[in-house]
Amino acid sequence: MSRAENTRRRLVVGNWKMYGSRAFNAELLSAIQARWQGVHQAEVAVCPPFAYLQQAAELLAKSNIVLGAQSLSEYEEGAFTGEVSARMLADWQCRYVIVGHNERRRLQGETDQRVAKKFIAARDADLIPVLCVGESEQDRDSGKALDTIGRQLSTVIDAAGLESFRRAVVAYEPVWAVGTGKTATPEQAQEVHSFIRAQLGALGQSTRVLYGGSVKPDNAEQLFAKADIDGALLGGASLKAEDFIAICQAAD
Ligand code: 13P
Numbered sequence: 001m002s003r004a005e006n007t008r009r010r011l012v013v014g015n016w017k018m019y020g021s022r023a024f025n026a027e028l029l030s031a032i033q034a035r036w037q038g039v040h041q042a043e044v045a046v047c048p049p050f051a052y053l054q055q056a057a058e059l060l061a062k063s064n065i066v067l068g069a070q071s072l073s074e075y076e077e078g079a080f081t082g083e084v085s086a087r088m089l090a091d092w093q094c095r096y097v098i099v100g101h102n103e104r105r106r107l108q109g110e111t112d113q114r115v116a117k118k119f120i121a122a123r124d125a126d127l128i129p130v131l132c133v134g135e136s137e138q139d140r141d142s143g144k145a146l147d148t149i150g151r152q153l154s155t156v157i158d159a160a161g162l163e164s165f166r167r168a169v170v171a172y173e174p175v176w177a178v179g180t181g182k183t184a185t186p187e188q189a190q191e192v193h194s195f196i197r198a199q200l201g202a203l204g205q206s207t208r209v210l211y212g213g214s215v216k217p218d219n220a221e222q223l224f225a226k227a228d229i230d231g232a233l234l235g236g237a238s239l240k241a242e243d244f245i246a247i248c249q250a251a252d
Contacts, residue, residue, distance in 0.1 A: 007206050010042035010224070010251040011169065011231035013130060014238025015070060015098060015212075018049055025052050029059045031241035036065060042231065042251040045096050046238065050084050053092045068096030068130070071104055074117035086125030097122045098233075099129045100152070102175045112152055116159035123164050130169045130210070130233065131156060133196070137176035145174075146195055153199050165200055169208045171233040172196060177213025179235055184213060186222045186229075193228035217246035224251055 020028075025048060036044060047068040048056045057067055069092075073083035089097055099122060100115035110118075115131070122129040133152040135145035149172070157165070172192050174184050184192075189211045197204030211223055212233030223229050231251050237243040 008208050008230045011208055011210060012042060012044050012244075012248045012251050013068060013096060013098075013169075013171075013210065013231070013233045014044075014046040014244055015101070015233060015235050016046065016048045016238060017070070017103070017235060019239055020048055020052055022052070022055060025055055026059065028239065028241055029056065029065075032244060033060070033063045033065060035241070035245045036063070036248060038064075040064065040248075040252050042248060044248050047096065047098055053089070053094065057093045066095045067093055068098065069094045069127075070098050070101065072097050072099070072118055072122060072127075074114060074121050076121070086121045086127055090125045090127055095128055096130050096169070097127045098132060098171075100132045100156075102132060102134055102173055102178060106175070112155035113159070115152070116156045119156050119164070119168070120160050123160065123168070128167055128169060130171050132171045132173050132212070132233070134173040134175050134178075134213070140174065140176065145192070149192060149195065150199060153196060157199070162201060162203060165203045165207045169210060170196055170200075171210040171212050173212035173233060179214070181214050183215065183219050183223075184211070186226050189223060190226040190228055193226070197228060215247060217243050217250070220247045220250040 045066045045068045047070045069089045072086050099118045104110045119129045133149045135148040139145050139148045177184050193209045196209050208230040210231045210233045211229050215232045
């Protein structure tokens with residue numbers, strides 16, 4: 001099936017992580033908006049830190065750039081100090097939310113089961129989860145990359161049901177490629193993306209699968225040329241307007 005025949009609109013998501021300030025964000029968003037006017041084939045989203053969602057929502061109100069968040073609580077509401085619920089994110093006009101980023105799995109102890117609960121919480125609030133999966137360097141070196149990715153994905157499929165992937169996005173982010181400048185080769189990424197689609201069964205051809213991990217303007221085009229790569233989840237490159245727009249243009 002060609003891209004035009006399915007529902008896989010290209011998508012570029014900027015994950016700002018814990019960077020930014022009111023002044024920096026205003027400058028970045030204004031530079032991005034100035035260069036991303038009118039109608040585009042690719043969809044563009046930015047995920048600022050929680051503290052700046054309202055600022056970003058206001059600045060992006062009249063633009064074609066959509067808002068996402070970097071994480072969420074698995075609970076609807078309650079005594080969970082420091083947490084933010086799916087409903088609150090929807091209230092801030094978020095369309096997307098990143099779930100199971102490897103920094104949260106590794107640094108905040110998020111298990112596959114907890115990631116699955118967050119995915120369900122996002123889905124139930126009509127947010128689009130961007131579910132991150134990816135292997136460590138050790139997994140890859142020992143030939144276990146697909147085992148790890150298969151386990152991360154199947155935990156969510158078992159808990160949420162395959163049907164939930166009709167609206168969800170999957171992002172393949174090899175841990176060894178995130179923030180390291182080492183990108184997966186287009187062939188390595190393609191192999192994993194095709195594996196992810198096979199795991200998604202009947203929905204495999206319509207679910208968007210993004211690649212993330214040191215995507216830069218000079219490698220984006222080769223990655224996007226692969227049949228199963230529908231866009232990118234960007235870290236560092238999303239904080240530089242020039243780089244971000246160049247990658248959005250490559251996806252467009
Ligand atoms: P980098 O693009 O900085 O490698 O980060 C990728 C990432 O973690 C996006 O979620």
